[in-house]
Amino acid sequence: MRESLIATDLIDGDGGTIARDIFVDEEIYKREIKQVFGRAWLLVGHESQIPKPYDYFTSRMGEESVIMTRDKTGKIHVFLNTCPHRGMKVCRYDQGNARVFTCPYHAWSFSVDGNLTTAPGGLVGVPHYKKAYRGGLDKSQWGLVPVAQLVNYKGSIWANWDKDAVDFETYLGDMKFYLDSVLDQRDGSPGGSEVIGGIQKWKVPSNWKFGAENFIGDIYHITSHRSVDMVSIGPSGAGRRDVLKGDKAAKIVIPPPAFGSIGFPNHGHGCIGALPHYEEPDYAPSFTLTPIVEEYYKEVYHRRVENLGKRARGLAPVGTIFPNCSFHGMQPRALFTWHPNGPQEMEMWKWYLVDADAPDEVKNVLRQYYLRYAGPAGLTEQDDMENWNYATAASSGARAGLYPYNYQMGQGFESDARDLENAIFTSAVTEQNQRLFYNRWAEFMDADSWDALHPKNSANHADILARCQQ
Numbered sequence: 048m049r050e051s052l053i054a055t056d057l058i059d060g061d062g063g064t065i066a067r068d069i070f071v072d073e074e075i076y077k078r079e080i081k082q083v084f085g086r087a088w089l090l091v092g093h094e095s096q097i098p099k100p101y102d103y104f105t106s107r108m109g110e111e112s113v114i115m116t117r118d119k120t121g122k123i124h125v126f127l128n129t130c131p132h133r134g135m136k137v138c139r140y141d142q143g144n145a146r147v148f149t150c151p152y153h154a155w156s157f158s159v160d161g162n163l164t165t166a167p168g169g170l171v172g173v174p175h176y177k178k179a180y181r182g183g184l185d186k187s188q189w190g191l192v193p194v195a196q197l198v199n200y201k202g203s204i205w206a207n208w209d210k211d212a213v214d215f216e217t218y219l220g221d222m223k224f225y226l227d228s229v230l231d232q233r234d235g236s237p238g239g240s241e242v243i244g245g246i247q248k249w250k251v252p253s254n255w256k257f258g259a260e261n262f263i264g265d266i267y268h269i270t271s272h273r274s275v276d277m278v279s280i281g282p283s284g285a286g287r288r289d290v291l292k293g294d295k296a297a298k299i300v301i302p303p304p305a306f307g308s309i310g311f312p313n314h315g316h317g318c319i320g321a322l323p324h325y326e327e328p329d330y331a332p333s334f335t336l337t338p339i340v341e342e343y344y345k346e347v348y349h350r351r352v353e354n355l356g357k358r359a360r361g362l363a364p365v366g367t368i369f370p371n372c373s374f375h376g377m378q379p380r381a382l383f384t385w386h387p388n389g390p391q392e393m394e395m396w397k398w399y400l401v402d403a404d405a406p407d408e409v410k411n412v413l414r415q416y417y418l419r420y421a422g423p424a425g426l427t428e429q430d431d432m433e434n435w436n437y438a439t440a441a442s443s444g445a446r447a448g449l450y451p452y453n454y455q456m457g458q459g460f461e462s463d464a465r466d467l468e469n470a471i472f473t474s475a476v477t478e479q480n481q482r483l484f485y486n487r488w489a490e491f492m493d494a495d496s497w498d499a500l501h502p503k504n505s506a507n508h509a510d511i512l513a514r515c516q517q
């Protein structure tokens with residue numbers, strides 16, 4: 048593959064077109080695994096999944112399995128789930144509790160804590176060690192491979208394979224206010240979310256980027272959800288979410304100048320959301336079918352206004368953190384990952400979140416609502432998957448491959464996103480965020496190192512705005 052092929056030939060940001068190859072081609076996919084998933088910050092899990100020492104949860108980074116676990120001091124580690132001896136997966140369960148992982152093949156064993164001579168994840172047991180190796184095997188060199196960087200951000204666990212990558216908060220930029228809208232308690236206090244139940248995992252015959260680009264700002268695919276809107280699965284018994292009609296709706300709508308697509312070109316993230324310091328609307332009833340939950344949300348709303356005032360920041364119904372983590376910031380509140388399984392298949396994972404201190408009855412009602420809305424059996428998500436399946440299949444033919452996708456909507460109407468650093472904004476329907484996502488993707492595909500990728504080394508904000516408005 049020519050070094051410059053991706054950025055210059057496949058993504059035409061100025062023309063607003065993208066070649067279909069990036070959704071179906073094997074060679075591009077292989078490069079993507081290395082260049083994007085090998086260097087970007089990836090969501091691994093949530094601390095509430097492993098509350099006690101030695102609890103573990105097996106997750107993924109790109110195509111590969113990793114083990115997220117806690118040591119005896121409570122510190123979280125993430126290791127590559129492969130034995131350094133001959134590659135066997137050392138942990139074949141989804142989750143559990145283990146102080147030591149013993150490889151099923153030849154029984155090398157690895158301690159979560161390590162020991163006096165080995166680091167956490169270190170090799171502590173080797174059959175026939177003395178007789179066979181005669182002191183020639185240095186156990187300190189053959190432990191499980193740890194990730195290069197790891198961070199616990201308000202309970203969500205993120206990792207990176209590249210030691211040179213910028214720290215997580217720099218990577219997020221001001222997109223962090225919108226990630227906060229998922230992770231913070233509904234009353235505005237920082238953090239305090241927990242994963243409800245287990246997580247959902249399912250395979251979809253589609254490229255992973257279809258999910259990421261849908262959640263970064265596809266505000267106008269409501270045609271797809273027409274049938275679910277008609278059957279009224281929302282908690283208020285109308286629509287699919289807490290969307291009210293008439294006068295009540297007027298109260299919850301944030302005026303258009305403050306609500307729209309917010310994108311971060313230097314970072315590749317984006318969301319549909321409200322600009323900071325919008326006027327928090329009056330309380331509008333939502334869970335009207337379940338009075339206890341309704342009462343809870345009303346109380347939380349008042350606590351939120353007390354904590355933050357009415358000029359809040361960070362409301363975002365949906366968004367994507369580059370490359371493959373998306374979220375629902377309101378209902379059904381969740382974090383997702385779009386794991387790559389080859390160019391034409393992804394594995395979707397979904398973590399549903401609630402306030403850890405919410406009453407059990409509230410958690411239970413939310414769980415039921417989340418399940419009927421989202422996930423493989425949820426009425427709404429099925430619509431999206433169907434689109435992505437068919438689009439992938441219909442894009443892989445030789446003839447279809449000659450014709451690029453169109454991303455020209457709203458091009459040239461971007462403005463500065465006030466009060467946010469390095470961000471652009473469009474209040475109308477637009478594909479602004481998809482364009483900046485793929486431009487950032489192309490930078491990752493082409494750049495040799497994080498030196499060339501550092502957000503501060505990307506084109507500066509004024510240049511980007513000028514380019515968008517050409």
Ligand code: FES
Pocket residue numbers: 130131132133134135150151152153154155
């Ligand atoms: S492959 Fe794990 S001990 Fe041999």
Ligand SMILES: [Fe+2]
Pocket residue numbers: 268271272427431
């Ligand atoms: Fe959708």
